[in-house]
Amino acid sequence: RRQTGEVLVVVDVGNTNTVFGIYRGDDLVADFRLSTDTERTADEYGAMLLPLFGRSGIDPATASAVIVSSVVPPLNSTLSRLSTEFFGRPPLYVEPGIRTGMPIRYDNPAEVGADRIVNALAARARFGFPSVVVDLGTATNFDVLDREGRYVGGIIAPGVETSAEDLFRRAARLTKVDFTFPDRAIGANTRDCLRSGILLGAVGMIDTLVERIWEELGARGKCIATGGLAPLVAPRCRCIDHVEVGLTLEGLLLAERILRDRAGG
Numbered sequence: 700r701r702q703t704g705e706v707l708v709v710v711d712v713g714n715t716n717t718v719f720g721i722y723r724g725d726d727l728v729a730d731f732r733l734s735t736d737t738e739r740t741a742d743e744y745g746a747m748l749l750p751l752f753g754r755s756g757i758d759p760a761t762a763s764a765v766i767v768s769s770v771v772p773p774l775n776s777t778l779s780r781l782s783t784e785f786f787g788r789p790p791l792y793v794e795p796g797i798r799t800g801m802p803i804r805y806d807n808p809a810e811v812g813a814d815r816i817v818n819a820l821a822a823r824a825r826f827g828f829p830s831v832v833v834d835l836g837t838a839t840n841f842d843v844l845d846r847e848g849r850y851v852g853g854i855i856a857p858g859v860e861t862s863a864e865d866l867f868r869r870a871a872r873l874t875k876v877d878f879t880f881p882d883r884a885i886g887a888n889t890r891d892c893l894r895s896g897i898l899l900g901a902v903g904m905i906d907t908l909v910e911r912i913w914e915e916l917g918a919r920g921k922c923i924a925t926g927g928l929a930p931l932v933a934p935r936c937r938c939i940d941h942v943e944v945g946l947t948l949e950g951l952l953l954a955e956r957i958l959r960d961r962a963g964g
Contacts, residue, residue, distance in 0.1 A: 705763040709951035712769035714837040720948035729755040737773045741780035762786040766955040768813040802849040817950030829920035835928040902935045909938040
């Protein structure tokens with residue numbers, strides 16, 4: 700166990716947002732969400748983080764370790780410098796080949812994103828298996844654990860916001876709408892037609908694909924939703940059993956503990 704006062708810093712780098720989570724023991728004591736920007740320097744990230752840490756009463760120097768899940772490789776060198784200068788230690792990256800004890804049955808394991816690995820790891824520990832994680836982010840990812848607890852792959856679909864932004868960009872007469880569910884599926888105006896297609900369409904896609912996953916597995920388990928849009932979309936889905944927005948951070952916490960134990964502390 701860590702000494703009193705020490706914290707673990709977990710970093711989830713997504714295509715749209717980068718989330719810094721601060722754990723003290725099992726408790727997530729703070730988390731900060733910044734936009735992902737490959738042009739931003741380590742000094743700029745540090746300048747943004749320093750007041751956030753100060754407001755939460757956390758000294759960056761108390762970090763005992765930093766672990767990173769990144770799907771944006773060009774940002775990794777910046778994060779390495781940030782970790783070394785801001786937290787006083789180099790980061791550990793969740794990368795292909797990392798040994799977490801979870802078998803990965805994928806044609807090419809190097810293709811599996813780090814966020815998908817840690818999401819599945821957290822779902823496996825919290826909810827058992829078989830299980831499905833639906834991550835509603837830039838893409839909508841479905842990650843599947845079979846009856847033996849093996850990561851067997853999943854599905855990658857366009858994210859809700861990603862597909863909507865592409866529609867607005869390509870269709871000159873369609874303008875952006877707020878992401879709130881309409882009262883009816885049949886829209887009587889363009890705004891409600893769009894909201895129905897975007898949001899109810901996402902719900903229908905998720906329910907259909909998860910049902911197909913259970914059929915192919917030949918077993919049913921828990922379905923967990925995570926990601927920024929999970930609180931909005933998941934409650935409308937029949938297939939979702941749990942909403943865990945911090946699942947990726949929890950998976951990083953577990954991954955760091957597993958790797959630290961393997962290394963003898």
